[in-house]
Amino acid sequence: MKNIRKIIVKLEDRSYPIYIGKNILSDKSLLGKINVNNFALVTNKKIKSLHLSKIKNNSIKKNQIILSDGEKYKNQESISKIYSYLLKNKFSRDSCLVAFGGGVIGDMTGYASATYQRGINFIQIPTTLLSMVDSSVGGKTGINHPLGKNMIGAFHQPIAVIIDTEILKTLSKRQFNAGMAEVIKYGIIKDKNFFKWITKNCLNIKLQDPESIIKIIKRSCEIKAEIVSQDEEEKNIRALLNLGHTFGHAIENVLGYGKWLHGEAIACGFLIASSVAIQNKTMSINQYNDIKNLLEVFDLPTKLPKNINIENLFNAMLVDKKVKDNKMVYVLPNGIGDSYITNKISRKIVMKAFIQHA
Numbered sequence: 346m347k348n349i350r351k352i353i354v355k356l357e358d359r360s361y362p363i364y365i366g367k368n369i370l371s372d373k374s375l376l377g378k379i380n381v382n383n384f385a386l387v388t389n390k391k392i393k394s395l396h397l398s399k400i401k402n403n404s405i406k407k408n409q410i411i412l413s414d415g416e417k418y419k420n421q422e423s424i425s426k427i428y429s430y431l432l433k434n435k436f437s438r439d440s441c442l443v444a445f446g447g448g449v450i451g452d453m454t455g456y457a458s459a460t461y462q463r464g465i466n467f468i469q470i471p472t473t474l475l476s477m478v479d480s481s482v483g484g485k486t487g488i489n490h491p492l493g494k495n496m497i498g499a500f501h502q503p504i505a506v507i508i509d510t511e512i513l514k515t516l517s518k519r520q521f522n523a524g525m526a527e528v529i530k531y532g533i534i535k536d537k538n539f540f541k542w543i544t545k546n547c548l549n550i551k552l553q554d555p556e557s558i559i560k561i562i563k564r565s566c567e568i569k570a571e572i573v574s575q576d577e578e579e580k581n582i583r584a585l586l587n588l589g590h591t592f593g594h595a596i597e598n599v600l601g602y603g604k605w606l607h608g609e610a611i612a613c614g615f616l617i618a619s620s621v622a623i624q625n626k627t628m629s630i631n632q633y634n635d636i637k638n639l640l641e642v643f644d645l646p647t648k649l650p651k652n653i654n655i656e657n658l659f660n661a662m663l664v665d666k667k668v669k670d671n672k673m674v675y676v677l678p679n680g681i682g683d684s685y686i687t688n689k690i691s692r693k694i695v696m697k698a699f700i701q702h703a
């Protein structure tokens with residue numbers, strides 16, 4: 346077997362492995378370990394033409410469900426397509442779906458698996474950096490509703506995650522950088538040394554040096570796995586993974602979805618959260634600048650979109666999911682490498698942070 350790194354997401358009887366390595370999709374023995382009779386692979390045309398040939402195990406690609414590419418197809422109609430294929434082809438409860446794609450394919454395949462015949466198994470084979478370090482791990486699955494993003498969904502853990510770093514080679518630079526925002530997030534919320542390591546090795550990462558890529562994916566997955574093991578359904582500490590997201594979602598929403606990538610919006614969100622933290626005396630200006638400089642290396646935005654209306658931004662946050670007992674809940678950095686959740690931040694402080702980034 347090739348050089349494969351393995352991480353376990355510990356969730357008692359629902360624990361599962363994450364395998365990470367270069368060219369591991371061609372490793373028949375790895376996929377052969379997964380004991381399933383009937384697979385159906387879900388992907389889109391683009392990923393199929395670029396990468397399906399990398400999967401050497403024929404039983405995994407025998408049945409293919411090809412969905413349209415894009416966030417706007419992350420809806421009930423695509424889910425119905427999956428159900429129809431499975432029903433027409435008499436897939437039973439012991440079959441297994443395989444998500445082969447970015448977060449959109451992963452979230453939809455997971456949700457279809459959670460609901461088809463009250464729940465079947467699924468495997469994640471993520472193909473974007475964002476899905477490798479974030480969405481494929483942790484069991485949040487779902488689709489969008491016309492009235493809100495990710496509003497319909499279920500917690501349903503995969504039985505394995507297989508990450509082949511070779512697949513990243515065809516990803517656009519912009520998508521790669523957006524994934525880096527989530528990687529940097531793990532450093533800020535939980536691991537000062539990882540943040541330092543990314544800063545020191547940023548040029549190697551940009552050049553996609555294979556060992557550096559494996560290192561950032563592995564450490565990101567370890568941190569996510571650890572947090573998910575402690576709080577699978579986001580009752581408390583899993584919320585730390587939302588650093589910058591309340592602000593980021595508001596930006597995505599006010600700007601119109603798709604103008605900025607999710608990673609770009611949350612990158613700006615980290616800095617707004619950091620400004621709030623400075624006012625709340627849990628971060629220094631130097632630490633703020635360390636984050637800003639690293640985001641700039643990956644061409645991530647450090648200011649709000651031009652001419653965005655700050656009142657609208659604040660109002661968009663109120664309809665996000667992070668309002669509890671009528672108080673806004675914020676995730677804030679405590680320096681670099683630690684973070685906390687608070688509902689004691691005034692509107693004035695947040696507005697000041699917005700203005701500083703206008």
Ligand SMILES: NC(=O)c1ccc[n+]([C@@H]2O[C@H](COP(=O)([O-])OP(=O)(O)OC[C@H]3O[C@@H](n4cnc5c(N)ncnc54)[C@H](O)[C@@H]3O)[C@@H](O)[C@H]2O)c1
Binds near residue numbers: 414448472
């Ligand atoms: N479940 C979770 O915990 C979680 C966490 C974060 C984000 N998400 C969801 O993930 C989605 C975003 O995921 P994403 O950023 O991966 O976007 P995506 O799935 O839309 O992929 C981005 C684009 O890249 C293409 N692509 C994928 N892999 C490629 C490759 N190797 N080479 C070339 N092109 C490739 C896709 O076809 C698509 O056009 C959102 O819907 C978001 O809500 C879920």
Ligand SMILES: [Zn+2]
Binds near residue numbers: 479527590607611
């Ligand atoms: Zn995110």
